[in-house]
Amino acid sequence: MSGTEPSAIEVAGRSLSREDLGAAAAAIADGIAGAPAVAVRATASLETVAAVLAGLTCGVPVVPVPPDAGPRERGHILSDSGATLLLDPDPAGGAALWDDVDLDIRPVDLGARASSPHPVPDPASPALILYTSGTTGPPKGVLVSHRAIAADIDALADAWDWTPDDVLVHGLPLFHVHGLVLGVLGALRVGSGLVHTGRPTPAGYAEAAGRGGSLFFGVPTVWSRIAEDAPAASALASARLLVSGSAPLPVPVFEQLAARTGHRPVERYGMTETLITVSTRASGDKAPGTVGTPIAGVSTRLVGEAGELLPHDGATVGELQVTGPTLSDGYLGLPEANAEAFTADGWFRTGDVATIAPDGGHRIVGRASTDLIKSGGYRVGAGEVEGALLAHPGVREAAVVGAPHDDLGQEIVAYVVADPGVDTAALGDFVARTLSVHKRPRRVVLMAELPRNAMGKVQKKQLG
Known part of the structure; x- marks a missing residue:
C-alpha cells in the first residue's frame, strides 16, 4: 500500500500501524476507564478510530455523535446516553458545538502510548450505543454488545471470504453500522488493512484500488456515481469483492456496475437494531434486487398481519422478523419501545416487508409503514x-x-x-x-x- 504495511489503518490520507493504533487507544483508555459512557464526535479521522477502540478496550460504552448533528439532536444524544466524557478529534473545529454542553471534553492524542492491561470486557456488556435516525421522534439509543459485534463480523467474514490478506476500502460515515462496525471494527477484528477515503468519491475509490484495495463497501449513491464514472469503474476491476448496503441498489446501477467493473456486487440487509443479518455470499449467485440468505447463527421468518407464519415461496409478502446472536439488547431506557420491537419469543420485528424464496433467498420489499400498499x-x-x-x-x-x-x-x-x-x-x-x-x-x-x-x-x- 504505497509504503505502508498491508494491515495499516489509513483514514483520509493519514495512517497508523496496527501496533501504534493499539498503543494510542490503550493510552486513551487509561484516561476514560470507569466512565459510564464516552461520547465521540465521529469525524472521518484516525482520532475517531482510536477513541472508539479505546472505549472497547476498557469496557466503556462508546456513543458516536454525528459531526453534522444539529444542536437538538446532539443535545439529546449526549443527555440520553448518560455519557460523562466527550472525546473530540478536532477540539478547535468543534469548540463552538459544545458551548452549552456540561461534559468533560477532551482531545484525542494519537501520539500518546501505553501498554497497561485492561480487564477483558464482559461480552454481554454494551460496546456501542448507536442512535437511530429518529424519523418517528427523538433518536433512540440502541445497545450493541461486544458479543453481537463479534458474531456479526465473524459471520460476514465467512460469507465474504474476508481475510487478513484483504485491504478494505470505503469512505462511509463513522457513526453508523456500515461505516463503523463493518468498516472499521470489521477490519480490526479480521486483521485486514483499511483505507478510509475520507469521502466516498469515485476518484478516491479508484486510487485505493490502484494501491491494492480488494474489498470495497458502498451505499447505492456511491455505486451509482462510480458506475457513471467509466475510468473509476474500470479501476475497480482489480478488486476482489464489491459490497452494497444501507439501501436497495437499483437494478440499472447493479447492471452498469457489473458491466464496467466486471464484478456483480454483493448486497446485504440489516439495521442498527440487528446489525447485518442477511447477505449474498461472495461465492454465491449475485442477483439484482436480492440480499441473499441469513448469515451464520441468524434465523428469519415472515409473519402476517394476524401474527400467522407465512410461507417461504418467493411470492408471499410479510413482515420480516429475525433472531440470532447479532441482535442488539434493545433501546436504552425505553421499555415500551422494546416490548413493541421484540416478540415474546425473542424475535425482532424489523418493520420491513419481504419475500423469502424456497432456497432461502430474501427480497426486501420495503418498510411496512410506507411500502406495503393495500389496494x-x-x-x-x-x-x-x-x-x-x-x-x-x-x-x-x-x-x-x-x-x-x-x-x-x-x-x-x-x-x-x-x-x-x-x-x-x-x-x-x-x-x-x-x-x-x-x-x-x-x-x-x-x-x-x-x-x-x-x-x-x-x-x-x-x-x-
Whole structure:
C-alpha cells in the first residue's frame, strides 16, 4: 500500500500501524476507564478510530455523535446516553458545538502510548450505543454488545471470504453500522488493512484500488456515481469483492456496475437494531434486487398481519422478523419501545416487508409503514413495482407509495426520474406486462430527483 504495511489503518490520507493504533487507544483508555459512557464526535479521522477502540478496550460504552448533528439532536444524544466524557478529534473545529454542553471534553492524542492491561470486557456488556435516525421522534439509543459485534463480523467474514490478506476500502460515515462496525471494527477484528477515503468519491475509490484495495463497501449513491464514472469503474476491476448496503441498489446501477467493473456486487440487509443479518455470499449467485440468505447463527421468518407464519415461496409478502446472536439488547431506557420491537419469543420485528424464496433467498420489499400498499383488496410491495419501473430503459430512479383512494383504499403512485421524452402514461402498461395488472401505478409523477438522506435512502414521507 504505497509504503505502508498491508494491515495499516489509513483514514483520509493519514495512517497508523496496527501496533501504534493499539498503543494510542490503550493510552486513551487509561484516561476514560470507569466512565459510564464516552461520547465521540465521529469525524472521518484516525482520532475517531482510536477513541472508539479505546472505549472497547476498557469496557466503556462508546456513543458516536454525528459531526453534522444539529444542536437538538446532539443535545439529546449526549443527555440520553448518560455519557460523562466527550472525546473530540478536532477540539478547535468543534469548540463552538459544545458551548452549552456540561461534559468533560477532551482531545484525542494519537501520539500518546501505553501498554497497561485492561480487564477483558464482559461480552454481554454494551460496546456501542448507536442512535437511530429518529424519523418517528427523538433518536433512540440502541445497545450493541461486544458479543453481537463479534458474531456479526465473524459471520460476514465467512460469507465474504474476508481475510487478513484483504485491504478494505470505503469512505462511509463513522457513526453508523456500515461505516463503523463493518468498516472499521470489521477490519480490526479480521486483521485486514483499511483505507478510509475520507469521502466516498469515485476518484478516491479508484486510487485505493490502484494501491491494492480488494474489498470495497458502498451505499447505492456511491455505486451509482462510480458506475457513471467509466475510468473509476474500470479501476475497480482489480478488486476482489464489491459490497452494497444501507439501501436497495437499483437494478440499472447493479447492471452498469457489473458491466464496467466486471464484478456483480454483493448486497446485504440489516439495521442498527440487528446489525447485518442477511447477505449474498461472495461465492454465491449475485442477483439484482436480492440480499441473499441469513448469515451464520441468524434465523428469519415472515409473519402476517394476524401474527400467522407465512410461507417461504418467493411470492408471499410479510413482515420480516429475525433472531440470532447479532441482535442488539434493545433501546436504552425505553421499555415500551422494546416490548413493541421484540416478540415474546425473542424475535425482532424489523418493520420491513419481504419475500423469502424456497432456497432461502430474501427480497426486501420495503418498510411496512410506507411500502406495503393495500389496494383493492391486494397487498402490493412497493419495491416490486419499483423494480419493474427501473427495468424500463428510460427510468433512472423510482419510488412507489400508496395514496388514499375512496374506492381502492390506496392507489399506487409512482414518482420517477426519467429521461426526456419518456411517456409516463405508458409506464403503467409497462409494469402490467411484467407484473399483475393490479400492481400497475395509477399515477406517475415526474421529478428532477428523489429526496434522499445521507445514506442514500429515499425519504418517501416527503413525497405526495
